Amino acid sequence: MGDLAGRVVIITGARRGLGRDFAKLFAADGAHVVLADIQDASAATQAASETGPRCIAVQTDVTDRASVDALMAATLAEFGRLDVLINNAALWREPESYGILDCPLDVWNATWAVNLTGVLNCYQAAVPLMREGGFGRIINVSSTASATGSNSYGLSKCALELMTSGMAREVGKDAITVNSIVPGICAFSGAKGQLPGFDQILARIPLGRVGSSQDLYAAMAYLCSDAAGWVTGENMVLDGGLSTR
Amino acid sequence: MATTDFVTGLFGLAGKTAIVTGSSKGIGRVIAIELAQAGAKVVLSSRTPGGADAVAKEIADLGGEAVALSLEVRDETSVKAFVEQAHAALGRIDILVNNAGIYPAGEFLTASTEHWDTIHETNVRGLFLCLREVAARMRADGQGGRIINISSMGSIRPAAPIRFAYDASKAAVNRMTEDAASAFAADRIQVNAILPGPIDTGRMDRNDEAAMKMHNAVLRRVPLGRYGTPHDIAAAAIFLASPASSFITGQTLVVDGGFVVR
Numbered sequence: 407m408g409d410l411a412g413r414v415v416i417i418t419g420a421r422r423g424l425g426r427d428f429a430k431l432f433a434a435d436g437a438h439v440v441l442a443d444i445q446d447a448s449a450a451t452q453a454a455s456e457t458g459p460r461c462i463a464v465q466t467d468v469t470d471r472a473s474v475d476a477l478m479a480a481t482l483a484e485f486g487r488l489d490v491l492i493n494n495a496a497l498w499r500e501p502e503s504y505g506i507l508d509c510p511l512d513v514w515n516a517t518w519a520v521n522l523t524g525v526l527n528c529y530q531a532a533v534p535l536m537r538e539g540g541f542g543r544i545i546n547v548s549s550t551a552s553a554t555g556s557n558s559y560g561l562s563k564c565a566l567e568l569m570t571s572g573m574a575r576e577v578g579k580d581a582i583t584v585n586s587i588v589p590g591i592c593a594f595s596g597a598k599g600q601l602p603g604f605d606q607i608l609a610r611i612p613l614g615r616v617g618s619s620q621d622l623y624a625a626m627a628y629l630c631s632d633a634a635g636w637v638t639g640e641n642m643v644l645d646g647g648l649s650t651r
Numbered sequence: 652m653a654t655t656d657f658v659t660g661l662f663g664l665a666g667k668t669a670i671v672t673g674s675s676k677g678i679g680r681v682i683a684i685e686l687a688q689a690g691a692k693v694v695l696s697s698r699t700p701g702g703a704d705a706v707a708k709e710i711a712d713l714g715g716e717a718v719a720l721s722l723e724v725r726d727e728t729s730v731k732a733f734v735e736q737a738h739a740a741l742g743r744i745d746i747l748v749n750n751a752g753i754y755p756a757g758e759f760l761t762a763s764t765e766h767w768d769t770i771h772e773t774n775v776r777g778l779f780l781c782l783r784e785v786a787a788r789m790r791a792d793g794q795g796g797r798i799i800n801i802s803s804m805g806s807i808r809p810a811a812p813i814r815f816a817y818d819a820s821k822a823a824v825n826r827m828t829e830d831a832a833s834a835f836a837a838d839r840i841q842v843n844a845i846l847p848g849p850i851d852t853g854r855m856d857r858n859d860e861a862a863m864k865m866h867n868a869v870l871r872r873v874p875l876g877r878y879g880t881p882h883d884i885a886a887a888a889i890f891l892a893s894p895a896s897s898f899i900t901g902q903t904l905v906v907d908g909g910f911v912v913r
Contacts, residue, residue, distance in 0.1 A: 612833055
């Protein structure tokens with residue numbers, strides 16, 4: 407269970423934040439990680455490689471199918487196959503700063519382009535490689551913001567969870583599983599500053615703490631394992647019980 | 652099973668203690684064996700005294716530790732005595748898997764009141780009694796804990812109307828899971844449910860034509876194209892019992908090969 411040694415894992419949006427932590431954790435567990443990011447992720451790649459096997463950075467614009475195809479080609483050239491795709495890249499801060507009424511159209515469009523079209527491109531490009539290899543695990547990183555329709559970010563994550571179901575149904579026959587993790591309030595390592603009203607938020611989380619990159623990684627390690635080979639289409643909420651209140 | 656210390660730390664249960672109710676056969680038996688293989692000392696239960704002795708021996712032969720006790724979850728006195736004995740045997744209860752349950756079929760218009768009551772007495776009232784007694788011990792011992800309720804995919808999607816009473820009982824289990832998670836979070840007791848899809852426990856008669864027809868019809872609806880095995884459910888139980896899931900509570904984990912995906 408949780409055996410990731412030698413697996414080839416693409417993580418999008420891996421230059422910083424949670425994606426960067428995920429890359430280090432997958433590498434520490436023995437996986438080759440391909441760090442895809444719209445900007446240069448070589449520093450994060452260096453950090454991941456220090457903890458485990460060889461990792462590479464591939465600068466990728468997930469909204470551009472040609473760029474995503476180049477990511478897959480680079481992965482194949484370097485490691486010869488693809489086992490796991492973590493769709494982590496997303497626009498977050500700016501879309502969450504507007505409601506629906508005030509959301510500028512360019513922010514709205516950019517949110518859907520990255521958070522959904524980006525996933526679509528990576529999914530369409532990755533599945534043939536996974537079919538070839540006879541093993542596949544796709545994990546979409548959603549958010550508990552999906553439960554509210556307050557802004558374009560939450561709406562895009564709501565669509566992503568439903569898309570997860572559709573993908574799961576579609577590629578099940580290829581023994582590829584597709585699941586989402588749905589983080590609540592989580593902090594990546596080295597996160598600066600605090601959310602406004604942090605103490606009140608903390609008081610509402612039943613388990614009394616925010617989540618960590620490690621919490622999210624652990625769920626992904628389970629979902630990527632052979633032992634979770636019959637789990638698909640699941641949206642796994644990791645929120646310390648907040649949604650039960 | 653694990654390759655690195657990191658993974659052993661993530662999913663390992665060394666030094667932990669667990670109760671698995673209804674573990675003389677089927678899914679419960681495999682959950683108990685795999686929890687023991689992950690390092691936990693396990694208390695087994697069966698309705699008939701001695702019913703789980705063979706499983707205890709199986710675990711011992713694999714190098715694990717297990718104690719078999721008898722338990723009738725419908726009987727409050729039995730539950731109290733069982734939890735008392737289990738606590739004494741284990742010293743502390745870290746993990747409870749509420750697996751004991753029954754699965755009789757009945758048509759809506761002809762099902763007896765007794766049919767409904769028996770299912771609910773076992774699957775809802777019985778689970779509540781075990782949860783109450785064990786959570787009280789966990790709280791008193793102050794070490795936190797994990798409670799895993801075995802529900803069913805039938806609790807969230809209709810699969811077969813002849814299981815209406817069973818499905819209703821499992822829907823109640825899901826709701827109780829959420830409320831218990833909220834009630835016991837401050838004690839660091841996490842409560843989650845596993846919702847298995849169609850599982851092949853190896854007891855189906857392959858010569859029974861009607862059963863095979865049903866079997867194949869179900870198979871066509873599972874995106875991953877196979878029935879689940881008790882091992883699939885045990886793996887989810889290990890995940891929910893292990894350090895890997897320390898931020899997850901009040902959740903229902905569907906393990907069904909994609910059967911219920913919309």
